[in-house]
Amino acid sequence: MxxxxxxxxxxxxxxxxxxxxxxxxxxxxxxYVGTLLFAIFLYYATRSLYGLLDRHVDHPNVTAVVTILLVVLPMVVVVGYTGIVALRELDQVLASSGLESYRSALDPYLTMAREGNVDRFRAALTSDTGRSITSVLRQGLPSVIERLSSVAGFVFAVLARFFLMVTLLFYLLRDDWKLRRWFTRSVDHDEEIVSFLEAVDDDLETVFVGNLAVVGVATVIAAGTYVGLNLLASGGPVVGTPVLLAFLIGIGTLIPAVGMKIVYVPYGLYLLVLAVATSTPLWQAIAFFALSFTVVDTVPDFFARSFLSSRSGVHMGLVLLGYFLGTLAFGWYGLFLGPIVVVFAVHFAHEVFPALASAFLSE
CATH class of the missing domain: 1.10.287 (Helix Hairpins)
Structure with a gap:
């Protein structure tokens, strides 16, 4: 124009x-900045997988959907199954430690977790014990409606953010080349601007793919360690769900500063409580802590992360600092915003600031 x-x-x-x-x-x-940043993180983490599938599947829509299903669906399954398993483990602890009062208070949720169905709930509605569905509606209809409204609002908010995240991820994977072409034309193919953003784009992919790879390495090491511990234990399995716990530990590596300790430390404390309140041997908790700290926590952090960081143009120390400060400054979504800011800042300092400073000093 x-x-x-x-x-x-x-x-x-x-x-x-x-x-x-x-x-x-x-x-x-x-x-919805958190949802947007999470979609960007998943985009960079899965872009290589999308490119690999795109070479074999000649349909961008199908390729994007398959990529999302391979990454997002396992995360949803793990989170949901974790909630069920956590309730079952809590039920066992309360039953074996004499805390029946707490168990009775949580009985509706614990029952659903134990049975995995709604048969008992259906029976309660149809039973003739004086608390039929008609009497319940007469006595507490306003409170029931209020609770249902709050639950429905929460569910809708979660589903809306999930749908927004999946939609953003789908179109970023499928149409990123269109966005890149539009921007290049808009800046009239300016070599300095294009090279700067291409370098940022490459390093963001390396950082986020590296983090996803660390998650995978930590998950495999944790699963192998805990399955081996269960095989060596003579008095029964030490870790009831080793694969699930390994998945959670892998996801925990994304959390700055604390890392996977946010997963295995509470589980180790749970084993200590079992040892004190029941006849569970104390050595199981000690062995779990020792293996988690020396093998599961050390190998991915010092070896896998160091190897993957060598492929990036940004120092891993700065990336870790971005995770930590980003989370402190912006909340949970700073986990994704922090590394983005660090990558932009590093490339600005290397490629743009020297020229600006030189031009300013020469005036």
């Missing part, structure tokens, strides 16, 4: 319209 060079008034109008549009989009995205 060459008119921009001829009439400043028209240029001002177009710039003002662009600012209004950008502000509206920015406000909408800021409301």
């Amino acid at each position: 060459c008119a921009f060079h001829e009439w400043d008034g028209r240029r001002t109008v177009w710039i003002g319209l662009g600012v209004v549009i950008a502000a509206a989009i920015g406000l909408a995205l800021f409301t």
Whole structure:
């Protein structure tokens, strides 16, 4: 639009319209900034997988859907199954330690976790014990509606964010080349700008893919360690669900500073409580802590992370600092925003700042 060079008034109008549009989009995205950043993280972490599948599947929509299913679906299954297993383990602890009062208070949830169905709930509704569904509705209809409304609102909010994340991830995977081509044309193929953003793009992929690889390495090592511990234990398995715990430990490596300790330390304390309250041997908790700290926590952190960081142009110490400070400054979504800011800052310092400083000092 060459008119921009001829009439400043028209240029001002177009710039003002662009600012209004950008502000509206920015406000909408800021409301769901955590969802947006999580989608960006998954995009960079799965872009290589999408490219690999795209070479064999000649349909972008199918390739994007398969990529999302291979990554997102296991995460949802692990989180849901973790909740069920956690309730079952809590039920066993309360039953064996004499804390029946707490167990009775949590009985509706523990029952569903033990049985894995709603048969008992259905029986309670149809039983003739004076608390039939009609009497319940008569006595507490307002409170029931209020609880259902709050639960429905929470479920809707979670599903809306999940749908937004999946939608963003789908179109980023399928149409990223269109976005890249549009931006390149918009800056008139400026070599300095394009090279800067390409370097940032490459390092973001390396950092996020590296983190996903560390998750995989930690998961495999933890699963092998805990399965081996169960095989060596003569008095029964030490870790009731070694594969599930390994998945959670792998995900825990993404958390800055604390890392996988947020998973295996509480589980080790749970084993200590079992040893004190029941006849479970104390050596099981000690062996679990020792193996978790020396094998599971050390190998992925010092070896796998160091190897993967050598492929990136950004120092791993700065990336870890970005994770830590990002989480402290912005909350949970700083876990994804922190590394992005660090990568931009490093490339700005290397490629842009020296030229700006030189031009400023020469004036």
